[in-house]
Amino acid sequence: MLIKKPDDIKSSEITDKTVYLNRRLFMHGAALLGTTVATGLVYRKLNPAPVEKAKGEKLATVRQPTSESAAQSGFTVNEKLTPIEDITNYNNFYEFSTDKHSVASASRGFVTRPWTVSVGGLVNKPTTFDLEELLRFPQEDRVYRLRCVEGWSMVIPWVGFPLSKLLDRVEPNSQAKYVAFQTLYDPKRMPNQATGVLDWPYVEGLRLDEAMHPLAILATGLYGETLPPPDGAPVRLVVPWKYGFKSIKSIVKIALVAEEPPTTWNIQAPNEYGFYSNVNPNVPHPRWSQAQEHRIGEFSSRNTLLFNGYAEQVASFYTGMDLRKYF
Numbered sequence: 001m002l003i004k005k006p007d008d009i010k011s012s013e014i015t016d017k018t019v020y021l022n023r024r025l026f027m028h029g030a031a032l033l034g035t036t037v038a039t040g041l042v043y044r045k046l047n048p049a050p051v052e053k054a055k056g057e058k059l060a061t062v063r064q065p066t067s068e069s070a071a072q073s074g075f076t077v078n079e080k081l082t083p084i085e086d087i088t089n090y091n092n093f094y095e096f097s098t099d100k101h102s103v104a105s106a107s108r109g110f111v112t113r114p115w116t117v118s119v120g121g122l123v124n125k126p127t128t129f130d131l132e133e134l135l136r137f138p139q140e141d142r143v144y145r146l147r148c149v150e151g152w153s154m155v156i157p158w159v160g161f162p163l164s165k166l167l168d169r170v171e172p173n174s175q176a177k178y179v180a181f182q183t184l185y186d187p188k189r190m191p192n193q194a195t196g197v198l199d200w201p202y203v204e205g206l207r208l209d210e211a212m213h214p215l216a217i218l219a220t221g222l223y224g225e226t227l228p229p230p231d232g233a234p235v236r237l238v239v240p241w242k243y244g245f246k247s248i249k250s251i252v253k254i255a256l257v258a259e260e261p262p263t264t265w266n267i268q269a270p271n272e273y274g275f276y277s278n279v280n281p282n283v284p285h286p287r288w289s290q291a292q293e294h295r296i297g298e299f300s301s302r303n304t305l306l307f308n309g310y311a312e313q314v315a316s317f318y319t320g321m322d323l324r325k326y327f
C-alpha cells in the first residue's frame with residue numbers, strides 16, 4: 001500500500017479444485033467451474049503461470065464445517081470464487097514482502113506449530129488458546145468479498161468461526177469497548193520485520209460491537225484446507241465490510257480494551273487510513289477514488305458497494321456517524 005501502481009494482475013494457472021468443490025458442495029462454485037476454467041485458459045495465454053505456487057505447503061484438510069450457518073443468507077456471496085492460485089499468490093503481507101507476487105515464496109515453510117493466541121485485557125477469564133483449541137470451535141463455511149483499499153477485490157471461501165464465540169469464552173467485562181489484535185513479531189520467521197517498512201508488530205482493532213457481529217470471523221482455512229502462509233496462517237481475522245488491511249493475519253494476541261487501540265496503517269499514514277476503514281465508494285482515499293474495484297481474475301471493473309455489499313447487516317452500527325470524518 002506504500003507504493004501505488006496500477007494493478008498488475010497476474011492471473012494464473014487453474015489447478016483442479018473439482019474434487020474440493022464436489023466434496024464440499026459449494027453448489028454455485030461447482031456450477032461456475034466451467035466458466036472459471038475457460039477464463040483461466042484465456043489468462044494462461046496472456047500470462048505465464050507463476051513459477052512459485054503457495055500450494056505445495058503441507059496443508060491439512062480442516063475440520064469439516066457445520067452446514068448450520070453456512071446456508072444462512074448473508075454469509076455466502078453468490079459470486080464466482082476467485083481461483084486459489086490468485087488468493088495465494090497475490091497477497092499483502094508486509095512481514096514477508098511488500099511485493100504482492102513475492103509473499104507466497106517468501107512465506108513458504110513458515111512454521112505455525114506450536115501456535116497460541118492469548119486473549120486477555122478487560123475480561124473475567126483471560127485465556128491462552130492453542131491452535132488445536134481454536135480448531136475445536138465449530139468451523140463454518142463463509143464465502144466473502146474481500147476489498148483491498150488499493151482497489152482490487154476477491155471472493156474467498158473461508159473456513160472459520162465467529163470471533164464472538166472466542167470473546168464469549170473470555171467474558172469481556174463492562175469496561176471493554178474495543179478489541180485490539182496483534183500479529184506475531186519474530187523477524188527470524190517473518191524476515192521483512194527486519195526492515196522498518198512498517199511499525200511492527202502489525203496491530204489492528206475493532207469496536208466491541210463490530211467484533212461481536214456474526215460476519216466477523218477468525219479464519220483458520222480457505223478452500224477447505226488450513227490457511228496457506230501468505231493468507232495469514234494459522235489464524236487471521238476476516239471483517240468483510242472493511243478494507244482488507246483490517247483483516248489482520250497470523251494473530252498471537254487479542255486484548256479487550258477501553259479506548260480505541262492503535263492500528264498499523266493509521267500509524268503509518270493517519271490522513272489516509274482511519275480506525276473504521278469501512279468500504280465506502282462515496283469517500284475517496286485522499287490519493288485515489290474508491291468508487292470502483294478490479295475483481296482479481298476478471299477483466300472489467302465493477303462498482304464498489306457501500307460496506308462492501310454488507311450494508312444490510314452492518315450499516316446500523318454507524319447511524320449518526322459522519323463517515324467522512326470516521327473513515
Ligand SMILES: Nc1nc2c(c(=O)[nH]1)N[C@H]1C(S)=C(S)[C@@H](COP(=O)(O)O)O[C@H]1N2
Nearest residue numbers: 091092093094148183202244245247248249
Ligand atoms: N499482519 C498483517 N496482516 C495483514 C496485512 C499485512 O501486511 N500484515 N495486509 C492486509 C491487507 S492490506 C490486505 S488487503 C489483506 C490481504 O489478505 P489476503 O492476502 O489474504 O488477500 O491482509 C491484511 N492483513
Ligand SMILES: [Mo]
Nearest residue numbers: 148149244245
Ligand atoms: Mo489491502
